[in-house]
Amino acid sequence: MTLFLISSVAKILVVFTVIMVGVALLTLAERRICAWMQDRLGPNRVGPQGLLQPAADGLKNFLKEETLPARADKVLFMLAPAISFVPALLTFAVIPFAAPLPTPWGDVDMVVANLPVGFLYILAFGSLGVYGIVLAGWSSNNKYSLLGGLRATAQMISYEIALGMSTVAVLLLGGNVTLTDVIAKQSESLFTWNVFPLSLAFFIFIVAAFAETNRLPFDLPEAEGELIAGYHTEYSAMKFSMFYIAEYSNIVTASALMTTLFFGGWDIPFTTWDNAPPWTPLKTVLTLGAFTLKTSFFLFLFIWVRWTLPRFRYDQLMALGWKVMLPLALGYVTIIATAIWLLHDQLGWTYDTRFALALFGLNLLLAVPLFFVLDRGHLIAGSVAEEGGRA
């Protein structure tokens, strides 16, 4: 009990600190990588290679004036940044980030809270994040903010469904909603990583994750060109900064989730040495490294996509969400459930590399026509109705 309390408090402190520092560095990484992609250098003045730039930004935000619109709903206006900021951080609590650490008093799970319902917890808190944005848009008493907030609601609710549906496939394969078990199930070999047996689920998940985190090409709630930054138009100083931190924490969490659900979590590929007891501190450190690497890759992907793709138009966004992603996710769950039933219950296979490869083959078969159709663009309307009235 004492070990649990002490280790929990220690983990909370460490994880919180690491995420806050990570978010700070991520803002810098975003600015530098975007600069590099545009053949610029980016902020490199404050500290070596600009490493202290986030600190300078933070200081600036602390010193700036807090504005409060005259007709704003004061309570909600103050509360909204916190409401968007807290769920973003809370979600990370159930993500296992390394192999258990042995201590003289027993093994410590490297997850802040090893909830048996970790998965549902993530879905629950993921949808709470939208409240912060909606309330911010509503309480600012500003048309643009309100529009941004409305867009955020519609967008996040639409893609939440596709996100949830795509993870159902993971649950079917994992047979459990505890994230540690989901990871354990994937760790057998490289091909048992869920990204192989469930490639299309990963595709749906990543698209939905971009929409959930309000990143380009789905950053409709902000849309600086049309909504003047949308829901946070009226915010300044630290309150604005909170939205910023929330956005980046969401990205960190989404990346960690992708790692956990589809890329084997903290599993080191090509070896099973790291997955089984006896646990050693070396294993913990190495698996933590593997987790960090994978997560960093997805963080980079978020930045990379943002500085490549243009924004969707709103009706295209909705059409993609409801007419493509949702039916796709539903159909996919059906197909995967059938396949698993066939392989597991009828043929009696247990989950191993062979099982995963069979499902991977199925995914490839499905992916070819899907990507062909998606690529031809019949599913997303162009900017002008085609002649003959078909939208």
Next chain:
Amino acid sequence: MAIGVKVMKRPGAEVSYLRATLKGMALTLSHLWRPKVTMQYPEEKSSKDWTLSPRWRGTHRMLTDEQGRAKCVACGLCPQICPANCIKLVPGEDEQGNRYPLIYEIDEFRCVFCGYCQEVCPEEAIHVGVHYENSEYSRDRFVYDLERLCAQTHPVSTLWDPSDPKGE
């Protein structure tokens, strides 16, 4: 009458989303390693792609003769031609009858940097300079007096020559 709106005919079946996305991402990724165009200003003031033009018309400079006196003979042409009326000249005369400026001040805030003063000067004394870093802590520091104009060391503008329009 209705305005004739041009309706673009969009390609339907040939439209590519995924391929275009991947292509774009490959492009942005390749730019990560390309040479950067940023000029790191205070350290680097010119690069092979960008140098200040020799015709640049910046803050003024008064040239001096071998004795270190201003070449100006206080003829009064520059205040006469100055469209912004920013040159203040009070002429003086010494015992040998040589004219010289008692007061020669240029208000750089009024100046429009047309370069007429340089063009009109018969003694090639006043010049606009190839220079752009002019910050000061107070506004009155922008009225340059004769001493200050003579003390400037930056290169002077070559101006535009109608007989050699490309500066060759």
